[in-house]
Amino acid sequence: MAATNESKQQTQKKSSNTSGRSQASQQKGSSQNSKGQSKKINAPAGTKSKQTTSEEQKQPKQQKIRTIDQIVETEEMQSILERSEKYLTSGYPVHFTGAAGVGKTTLSFQLARRFNQPVTLLNGNESLSNTDLLGGRIGYTSDKLIDNYVRKVYKREDHITERWSTGRLLEAVKNGHTLIYDEFTRSLPSTNNLFLSVLEEGILPLYGTQRNESFITVHPNFKAIFTSNPEEYAGVHKSQDALLDRMITIPVEDPDKEAQMSILKERASISEKEAETIIKALDWAKSTSRENDTHVPSFRLAVMTAMLSSEHDVKIDVKNDDFQQLFFDVMGHYFLGNIQGEDVSEAQKRMKEELKKV
Numbered sequence: 001m002a003a004t005n006e007s008k009q010q011t012q013k014k015s016s017n018t019s020g021r022s023q024a025s026q027q028k029g030s031s032q033n034s035k036g037q038s039k040k041i042n043a044p045a046g047t048k049s050k051q052t053t054s055e056e057q058k059q060p061k062q063q064k065i066r067t068i069d070q071i072v073e074t075e076e077m078q079s080i081l082e083r084s085e086k087y088l089t090s091g092y093p094v095h096f097t098g099a100a101g102v103g104k105t106t107l108s109f110q111l112a113r114r115f116n117q118p119v120t121l122l123n124g125n126e127s128l129s130n131t132d133l134l135g136g137r138i139g140y141t142s143d144k145l146i147d148n149y150v151r152k153v154y155k156r157e158d159h160i161t162e163r164w165s166t167g168r169l170l171e172a173v174k175n176g177h178t179l180i181y182d183e184f185t186r187s188l189p190s191t192n193n194l195f196l197s198v199l200e201e202g203i204l205p206l207y208g209t210q211r212n213e214s215f216i217t218v219h220p221n222f223k224a225i226f227t228s229n230p231e232e233y234a235g236v237h238k239s240q241d242a243l244l245d246r247m248i249t250i251p252v253e254d255p256d257k258e259a260q261m262s263i264l265k266e267r268a269s270i271s272e273k274e275a276e277t278i279i280k281a282l283d284w285a286k287s288t289s290r291e292n293d294t295h296v297p298s299f300r301l302a303v304m305t306a307m308l309s310s311e312h313d314v315k316i317d318v319k320n321d322d323f324q325q326l327f328f329d330v331m332g333h334y335f336l337g338n339i340q341g342e343d344v345s346e347a348q349k350r351m352k353e354e355l356k357k358v
């Protein structure tokens with residue numbers, strides 16, 4: 001169960017680095033950035049700097065693996081976490097719903113952490129099948145035993161054993177994991193039907209798996225956290241009322257300005273003023289979206305801008321060309337969508353002038 005282990009490792013990593021405002025303020029002035037990685041510091045006078053050997057020069061640059069390793073628990077988030085923990089402990093699943101980038105997945109992982117048990121992550125999608133969830137027959141193993149030790153006696157035995165894979169839901173239900181089912185409405189309602197009896201009767205039916213048992217009983221530690229985007233988003237199936245009726249749905253909204261600033265400051269180790277600049281730039285980018293456009297730049301892009309500026313020493317200033325370029329690259333998808341009949345570079349020039357006034 002590679003995915004299960006991955007999620008487990010990720011959760012453990014995060015647990016060891018649970019942060020709050022206090023930890024961030026302690027880190028200020030230290031030589032570590034928000035991710036606990038050493039920042040470049042000038043060597044004290046008289047110290048020899050380390051010579052880079054040609055071997056080291058040949059090493060390819062290590063790509064960063066981004067994990068949610070610096071969670072800022074805003075007041076709103078704490079309240080949701082407290083309530084959700086109670087509901088899950090009492091055996092009721094919770095469902096976080098809200099627009100893209102408001103922090104639903106972050107919240108789910110942060111909640112899962114509280115239970116200190118393995119986490120299974122499922123991502124909703126059209127092709128998720130019952131076999132992915134429950135498992136199924138993946139083939140046969142055959143063994144042959146040929147015994148010709150005793151002269152003139154020839155004995156041959158064939159053993160054919162069925163090989164089964166265990167689906168992710170079956171694994172989680174059987175072993176008492178915390179299941180995070182991210183964007184569950186993207187899966188077909190017929191696939192999600194499996195959850196009805198898990199959530200209501202505490203059993204997982206093993207339809208179509210051709211196993212001997214017809215269902216398994218849900219482990220008492222099993223907990224389920226669902227997330228979804230509101231239904232107006234394209235490509236999303238209407239959530240099934242019966243399923244929603246069995247879970248506690250909590251709306252998640254964009255963190256307020258103060259919370260957004262805290263997240264940016266902490267995640268990217270930037271100043272209050274720099275965080276404010278990025279938030280203002282994001283607000284401006286949102287204002288350029290066309291009317292009736294439900295897909296507007298999300299807070300996630302502000303986090304990306306802050307992290308990239310911090311890691312690549314780009315001065316966060318709307319008048320700085322490098323910052324402008326970075327911001328346009330990060331927001332590129334939205335800006336390109338808004339250019340109508342205009343030359344791309346001309347439009348960028350115009351928008352950069354507008355950004356300077358933010």
Ligand SMILES: Nc1ncnc2c1ncn2[C@@H]1O[C@H](COP(=O)(O)OP(=O)(O)OP(=O)(O)O)[C@@H](O)[C@H]1O
Pocket residue numbers: 068070071072073074077098099100101102103104105106107229263267299300303304
């Ligand atoms: N409380 C927080 N502390 C630190 N970072 C946060 C917090 N909330 C959100 N973020 C960051 O904001 C970005 C968006 O969060 P997340 O991916 O959880 O949103 P989402 O609602 O699941 O989005 P989507 O609907 O697109 O999946 C991520 O980069 C995440 O790390």
Ligand SMILES: [Mg+2]
Pocket residue numbers: 104105106182227
């Ligand atoms: Mg998400």
